[in-house]
Amino acid sequence: MKPILGIFLAALLVGCGSGDENDDATVDLTSIEGSPNCSSIQGLRTNTYGGETLDSTRRGSAAQAQFDTTYSYDCFLGVYKYDVAAEQEIIGTVSVPEDKDYDFYFYNAAGERVASSTNEGKGVAEAIDYTVTASDSTPLYVVVYDQLASSESDFELLLRGSTVVSEQEDNDTKETAQLLNGTYVTVTGATNTLDDQDDYFKIPVSEGKVISITLGSSLEAGEDIYATLSSTDESTQFAQAYIGNEGGSEAEFTDTKSYTVTAGTSEVLIWVNSIFQLSYSFTIDIADAEATDTN
Ligand SMILES: [Ca+2]
Ligand SMILES: [Ca+2]
Ligand SMILES: [Ca+2]
Numbered sequence: 530m531k532p533i534l535g536i537f538l539a540a541l542l543v544g545c546g547s548g549d550e551n552d553d554a555t556v557d558l559t560s561i562e563g564s565p566n567c568s569s570i571q572g573l574r575t576n577t578y579g580g581e582t583l584d585s586t587r588r589g590s591a592a593q594a595q596f597d598t599t600y601s602y603d604c605f606l607g608v609y610k611y612d613v614a615a616e617q618e619i620i621g622t623v624s625v626p627e628d629k630d631y632d633f634y635f636y637n638a639a640g641e642r643v644a645s646s647t648n649e650g651k652g653v654a655e656a657i658d659y660t661v662t663a664s665d666s667t668p669l670y671v672v673v674y675d676q677l678a679s680s681e682s683d684f685e686l687l688l689r690g691s692t693v694v695s696e697q698e699d700n701d702t703k704e705t706a707q708l709l710n711g712t713y714v715t716v717t718g719a720t721n722t723l724d725d726q727d728d729y730f731k732i733p734v735s736e737g738k739v740i741s742i743t744l745g746s747s748l749e750a751g752e753d754i755y756a757t758l759s760s761t762d763e764s765t766q767f768a769q770a771y772i773g774n775e776g777g778s779e780a781e782f783t784d785t786k787s788y789t790v791t792a793g794t795s796e797v798l799i800w801v802n803s804i805f806q807l808s809y810s811f812t813i814d815i816a817d818a819e820a821t822d823t824n
Pocket of ligand 1: 648649
């Protein structure tokens with residue numbers, strides 16, 4: 530996420546001077562069919578955005594947006610919608626111009642706010658990492674809003690969304706591991722006590738990339754589950770995510786672990802293991818290694 534943000538900021542600096550709203554890297558909101566232009570929504574200014582709900586009028590005029598596309602807009606308000614699936618992980622970032630204090634909100638299909646990023650200060654970026662729940666439904670509405678300014682400078686919005694796939698049995702051994710494709714994938718699966726304690730997956734990688742796994746499950750007291758990244762022959766363990774509920778009532782647990790891919794590794798094996806009857810999900814994110822803060 531961070532190197533991508535750096536690219537945004539660089540693009541923003543270029544965009545500010547030129548006033549060019551059709552930069553190759555970005556899509557102007559007003560170019561999306563059905564989008565409101567800024568002047569047409571000025572009259573709605575008295576409405577409150579960023580509240581607990583997003584009204585049906587505003588949901589109805591949201592611009593259809595796509596993952597992995599950067600949207601720029603010089604209005605005080607942008608409302609977008611993205612097609613999403615349950616368990617999908619969404620990472621959103623807004624780069625904010627130096628003279629504005631945009632905030633950032635997610636709403637589910639019913640217009641209920643489910644996540645927000647409201648850092649204080651002009652020029653301060655906003656970011657949300659959100660996992661779509663089963664009750665959220667599609668689409669996800671995304672609001673970028675500056676409550677003070679009559680804005681003349683662009684924000685830039687980018688969302689990434691993982692690809693959601695279901696596990697496919699039989700995957701009980703490394704030889705029958707399910708092949709995953711892509712660089713941002715969420716797998717939903719299940720284990721049980723009797724005959725399904727092991728689920729194996731594999732995913733192509735390349736040297737120098739950082740592969741991260743986030744394991745999540747709702748666990749009752751005493752339950753636990755592992756997800757181990759290793760070489761395809763299991764001779765070398767790279768990283769292990771583990772969650773366990775040591776006591777108390779059922780709750781959601783997550784754990785994230787990362788591994789920087791070394792020379793000679795072109796595929797990573799993922800072994801999910803539990804002796805309990807569980808539903809779980811894990812997200813694999815394969816990113817560039819030089820994830821350092823910019824600015
Ligand atoms: Ca802000
Ligand atoms: Ca299974
Ligand atoms: Ca299995």
